[in-house]
Amino acid sequence: MRVVLAGGGTAGHIEPALSLADALRRHDPATGVTALGTERGLEVRLVPQRGYDLALIPPVPVPRRPTLDLARLPGRLRGAVRDTTAVLERVGADVVVGFGGYVAAPAYLAARRRGTPVVVHEANVRPGLANRLGARWAAAVACAVPGTPLPGAVHVGMPLRRxxxxxxxxxxxxxxxxxxxxxxxxxxxxxxxxxxxxxxxxxxxxxxxxxxxxxxxxxxxxxxxxxxxxxxxxxxxxxxxxxxxxxxxxxxxxxxxxxxxxxxxxxxxxxxxxxxxxxxxxxxxxxxxxxxxxxxxxxxxxxxxxxxxxxxxxxxxxxxxxxxxxxxxxxxxxxxxxxxGRRDGDEQLARLVRAAAQGDGALREGGAP
Structure with missing residues (x-):
């Protein structure tokens, strides 16, 4: 299985992604893992330290208010989606797992364009813009806190370090x-x-x-x-x-x-x-x-x-x-x-990811397999 993780920017996005990667590798050491990131995020240091492949794409911050940056957004997004699609093709991605942040929206859109299953994990009670977008067509939606308002969300907890x-x-x-x-x-x-x-x-x-x-x-x-x-x-x-x-x-x-x-x-x-x-x-x-x-x-x-x-x-x-x-x-x-608290969020999310990669279409309704 080849997995692309989209969770760059802050440690709050990167650490759950890396904990998931560790869980997937414990299950199958041959699992291919590539993390998406930007050149200015903490992932530049954290991902290689943990021994995983890092692919850099342009960041796409979404302004919360009308500004000049909002007018530039479509062009930036198109470029990031193009670059992300190239990464998915290069690694032969079987599934994309997003955790929010600057690289998540391009990852979700590139996966949809390519027909690659998407799994969304939301860490906060109040979902971010990127995860609200990805959840609309994701094969599975997971959340760290019960009651997170995303469609079909399954409460798995937070993937944490062993x-x-x-x-x-x-x-x-x-x-x-x-x-x-x-x-x-x-x-x-x-x-x-x-x-x-x-x-x-x-x-x-x-x-x-x-x-x-x-x-x-x-x-x-x-x-x-x-x-x-x-x-x-x-x-x-x-x-x-x-x-x-x-x-x-x-x-x-x-x-x-x-x-x-x-x-x-x-x-x-x-x-x-x-x-x-x-x-x-x-x-x-x-x-x-x-x-x-x-x-x-x-x-x-x-x-x-x-x-x-x-x-x-x-x-x-x-x-x-x-x-x-x-x-x-x-x-x-x-x-x-x-x-x-929960200590098994990494394993619960890993099960969802493996099932999504295998094409299980009942994940959103049935919960974690």
Whole structure:
């Protein structure tokens, strides 16, 4: 089977695509996988690192408001569809799997032109424009969150890395804390804001650092590649470890008792899968999707939510310290998050993809085979 993945741009699109690729290869190591991307996306680094073929096409961002870019869209789209069709022909694609983003719409249109089956995976509660387009004729539509408003959508969860889905947090906690230079027995807060970091989260938690230190809380803080975090800690204060990026998110999750973070679809899915309680701070721009991503986990009792505009150092301390001082409540929140999370999204989506490539026409009505 030869599969083309369309999920370039951000880690939230790329990581599920690569997790699917890993699942397909586990089932059949001979599966051919080619990822579509653009020269300015994270896929330029992430896809080759994971050992998969990368084909570059022009990005086609769709403006949400009437602008000069909207007038240029038809020409850009035609060129990207032409280039994508050439990729599908070159690799002999049996199925195209799209995850949204700048390369998804050209991939869906090229697949339709060529007669190649399409599978759509939507990570967010509120579908993007490209996935709404592809879902109109897809052989199968999958979603990470129940109730996603796409026709015929099957809830499969989010395809996640095996290092996350197989993680036993208590079993590797000591190793994880030693890996990051943390002390073995202190309450531990994990702070991160996605691959680029989050300035508001960085500033608020740094402002709370003295209060966290006085309470005996140690912190592992991923600030983002271009960001700097400076904290004040008194003599004898527990560790406050600042890193630009976390290569081993599995160990970061194992080290932590609680997370403060944004609410991207991938972040919420991973934290729920591993049963790590969180204080979510949704990104305040866009279409509000991050607040919607976090809402089910909050309703389930596995997380709290603070709006970005209300996040300050005192608010961080007020929310975090009572939780980290109450192990029983943390355990209950972790169990609630885990009950909502799923660890088999990669395998469920892989089954849909294999069935679509084999021409199973009942996927949209019957669910995952």
């Amino acid at each position: 290092s996350v889905t197989t993680l036993d947090r208590p079993a590797v906690r000591a190793e994880a804390r030693a890996h990051f230079g943390l002390e073995p027995d202190r309450p531990t807060l994990l702070v991160f804001g996605g691959s680029q970091g989050a300035r508001r989260v960085n500033e608020a938690v740094a402002a709370a650092a003295p209060a966290l230190g006085r309470a005996g809380v140690q912190v592992l803080h991923a600030a983002g590649m271009q960001n700097e975090v400076v904290v004040e800690r008194g003599p004898g204060a527990p560790p406050y470890v600042v890193v630009p990026y976390l290569e081993r998110m599995d160990l970061a999750y194992a080290a932590a008792d609680l997370a403060v973070c944004r609410a991207g679809a991938m972040t919420v899915a991973e934290l729920c899968a591993v049963g790590l309680p969180a204080l979510y701070v949704p990104l305040p721009i866009g279409n509000g999707e991050q607040r919607l991503n976090a809402a089910p986990a909050v309703r389930a009792g596995g997380a709290l939510l603070v709006e970005d505009e209300h996040l300050t150092g005192p608010r961080v301390a007020d929310e975090v310290l009572p939780l980290l001082g109450d192990p029983e409540r943390l355990r209950a929140m972790g169990a609630a998050a885990a009950a909502f």
